[in-house]
Every structure is written in C-alpha cells, then in structure tokens.
Amino acid sequence: MSLTVQNITKSFSDFAALDNVSFEAHSGEFLALLGPSGSGKTTLLRLLAGLDQPDSGSVTFEGEDYLALNARERRIGMVFQSYALFRHMTVEQNIAFGLNVRPSKDRPSKAEIKAKVQSLLKLIQLEDLGKRFPSQLSGGQRQRVALARALAISPRILLLDEPFGALDALVRKDLRRWLRRIHDETGVTTIFVTHDQEEALDLADRVVVLKDGQIEQIGKPLELYRKPASSFVFDFLGTNNQVTATVSGAEAKFDGFTAPAVVSGELTGPQVVRFRPFDAHLSKDGPGFKGKVLSILPAGANLRLELQSEDGTVFETQHAHDSDASDLALNDTVYVKPIKVYVFGN
Numbered sequence: 001m002s003l004t005v006q007n008i009t010k011s012f013s014d015f016a017a018l019d020n021v022s023f024e025a026h027s028g029e030f031l032a033l034l035g036p037s038g039s040g041k042t043t044l045l046r047l048l049a050g051l052d053q054p055d056s057g058s059v060t061f062e063g064e065d066y067l068a069l070n071a072r073e074r075r076i077g078m079v080f081q082s083y084a085l086f087r088h089m090t091v092e093q094n095i096a097f098g099l100n101v102r103p104s105k106d107r108p109s110k111a112e113i114k115a116k117v118q119s120l121l122k123l124i125q126l127e128d129l130g131k132r133f134p135s136q137l138s139g140g141q142r143q144r145v146a147l148a149r150a151l152a153i154s155p156r157i158l159l160l161d162e163p164f165g166a167l168d169a170l171v172r173k174d175l176r177r178w179l180r181r182i183h184d185e186t187g188v189t190t191i192f193v194t195h196d197q198e199e200a201l202d203l204a205d206r207v208v209v210l211k212d213g214q215i216e217q218i219g220k221p222l223e224l225y226r227k228p229a230s231s232f233v234f235d236f237l238g239t240n241n242q243v244t245a246t247v248s249g250a251e252a253k254f255d256g257f258t259a260p261a262v263v264s265g266e267l268t269g270p271q272v273v274r275f276r277p278f279d280a281h282l283s284k285d286g287p288g289f290k291g292k293v294l295s296i297l298p299a300g301a302n303l304r305l306e307l308q309s310e311d312g313t314v315f316e317t318q319h320a321h322d323s324d325a326s327d328l329a330l331n332d333t334v335y336v337k338p339i340k341v342y343v344f345g346n
C-alpha cells in the first residue's frame with residue numbers, strides 16, 4: 001500500500017516551507033525524512049496526517065486522493081516527540097483510546113478492544129504495566145505506549161515525528177532497534193522524521209534528505225553514504241574534512257601524493273575536496289599533511305583523532321583500536337593521507 005507525494009508546495013506568507021516535493025513510500029517501507037531544523041520535515045508530516053493542507057500538489061494512497069480525506073479517514077497513526085499520552089488515563093486506556101472513540105457502528109466490542117490492547121502491550125513488552133499512569137513510566141516506556149496507541153487503530157501509515165528526540169542517547173539507541181523490530185513484525189508503512197543522520201541511516205530502508213523545503217536526495221542509507229548527490233548531503237551525513245587539491249579525471253593531486261577521487265560531473269583543476277574520518281591513513285614519515293595530535297578520543301569500537309596541520313587546518317580521523325593510531329600520544333607529529341576523496345565543485 002504505497003503513498004505517493006507529488007509536487008507538494010506549502011508556503012507560510014511568502015516563505016516556501018515545502019517547494020515542489022515528490023517522493024513515494026512503498027508498501028511496508030520504513031522511510032526517514034532527514035534534514036536540518038527548518039527544512040520542512042514537520043510541515044510535510046502534518047500535510048500527510050491531514051492536520052494542514054498544501055497549496056498545490058497531490059498525495060495519493062493506493063491511487064486514492066488522500067487530500068480529499070479528513071485526518072480520521074486517512075487512518076494514520078502518529079507519534080510525536082512530546083509524549084502526548086493522556087495523563088488521567090492508564091496505559092491500557094491510552095492504548096484503547098483510538099478504538100473507544102470510534103462511532104458505535106465501527107467500534108470493536110469491549111472484548112475485542114481488550115484483546116487488542118493486550119496484544120499491543122505484549123508487542124511493546126510492557127505487559128505488566130497496563131494499569132499504570134503515564135507519570136509512573138520512564139520517557140522510553142511512554143514512547144512505547146504512544147506507539148502502541150498509534151498502532152491500535154491498525155493504521156495504514158505510521159508517522160513518527162522525532163519520537164525519541166527527548167530521550168537520552170542510550171535509550172534512543174535501544175528504542176531504535178526496538179522500533180525497527182516492531183516495524184518488521186507489523187509491516188506498517190512508516191515515515192520517520194529526524195534531524196539525526198545516524199538515527200535515519202540506522203533505521204530506515206530509504207532516506208529522503210530535505211534542505212530548505214526541497215529534496216536533495218532520496219536513497220538507501222549506503223547509497224547516500226557512498227554516492228552523495230551534493231556537498232550538502234555529504235556534509236550532513238557525518239563529520240568530514242575539507243582541503244584543496246588539483247582534480248584530474250578520478251584523481252586528486254596534493255603536494256607530493258595523490259588520492260582516488262569520486263567526482264560529481266566534469267570537474268577538473270583546483271577544487272575543494274572532502275574526505276571522511278575513516279578514509280584517512282596515518283603515518284610517521286608521510287606522505288600526507290603533516291600535523292600534530294590534538295586529541296585522542298574513544299568512539300565506540302574506534303579511536304577518533306583530531307590533528308592540526310602546520311597551516312592550522314584541523315583534521316578528524318577515525319581508526320580501529322588495534323591500528324597504529326593507538327600508539328600515538330598527544331602532540332606527536334603524524335602525516336594524514338586521505339585515501340578517498342569526494343569532489344562536488346563547492
């Protein structure tokens with residue numbers, strides 16, 4: 001059951017929050033909308049949910065005009081960053097809410113609602129907490145309940161707006177895995193808004209990168225990483241280093257060494273080139289950019305180094321714990337050689 005968004009435009013006064021946005025969410029897909037603050041993610045989600053109308057463009061679900069349906073008719077489940085649970089209702093009552101408020105002709109029986117709530121409690125692994133109130137739950141538990149409540153109506157699409165934004169890093173990571181598992185079990189088409197590139201790349205089947213109300217690129221996480229369509233996408237997906245080089249064909253020439261270059265279009269001559277922290281080789285004698293070790297930080301399974309070259313440029317590099325980098329100490333002199341660079345022409 002796919003959702004097709006075509007040429008959506010939405011302005012506030014004369015400011016275009018969304019400018020000709022088109023994409024498709026395939027049936028059962030987990031799609032992330034990724035972009036910096038103000039890029040239009042929430043505006044887009046609100047249009048899909050029926051909380052607002054676009055100025056132009058179309059949204060269809062399985063060929064049906066979604067814009068002609070009101071929010072309830074669209075059968076969309078939503079989860080927001082702030083735990084929008086009803087404080088005076090227990091967990092069970094919160095989850096049952098969407099079913100209980102249905103008109104009597106569409107409402108399942110009490111026994112059916114009870115069974116549904118129990119199965120959702122099991123799905124979110126909070127079977128023993130059904131009688132608690134939201135204030136008696138942790139932030140992560142509340143977001144799980146919010147998800148169960150969204151799923152209770154058997155939504156055709158699940159829209160999640162930074163659902164883990166208010167939680168600490170460890171809980172976020174935990175919930176990420178958990179959300180992906182729930183998605184895979186239920187198979188519901190899911191659109192997840194985030195400004196956190198790691199979250200998007202980790203969770204989604206495909207990522208839609210938004211910038212200033214326009215789509216910069218749509219692709220699978222690895223595609224975005226390996227074939228970024230623009231310097232914006234490259235920069236937004238993670239830390240990187242920038243230097244100038246002379247580009248010729250698929251090669252970047254530096255002073256005394258070269259590196260393979262992934263070049264967008266036909267760019268030659270002096271260019272800004274970018275490289276990722278893990279696309280850097282360190283050596284004691286060069287060739288490379290000569291620098292001093294400014295900091296050494298453990299980063300999960302890796303080491304992160306900050307190195308300052310003689311002209312003041314700071315490079316960030318990443319290495320395995322068991323590599324030569326682990327022998328380095330602060331202020332050691334070392335040469336950084338990029339082993340793969342990207343060229344976008346800006």
Ligand SMILES: Nc1ncnc2c1ncn2[C@@H]1O[C@H](COP(=O)(O)OP(=O)(O)OP(=O)(O)O)[C@@H](O)[C@H]1O
Pocket residue numbers: 012017035036037038039040041042043044195
């Ligand atoms: N009701 C509104 N009236 C005027 N401007 C608005 C309104 N809603 C959003 N905007 C503007 O539209 C742009 C996109 O906002 P939106 O909330 O969609 O961004 P976002 O990508 O979700 O950002 P964030 O990650 O900070 O939530 C912003 O510049 C915002 O100020």
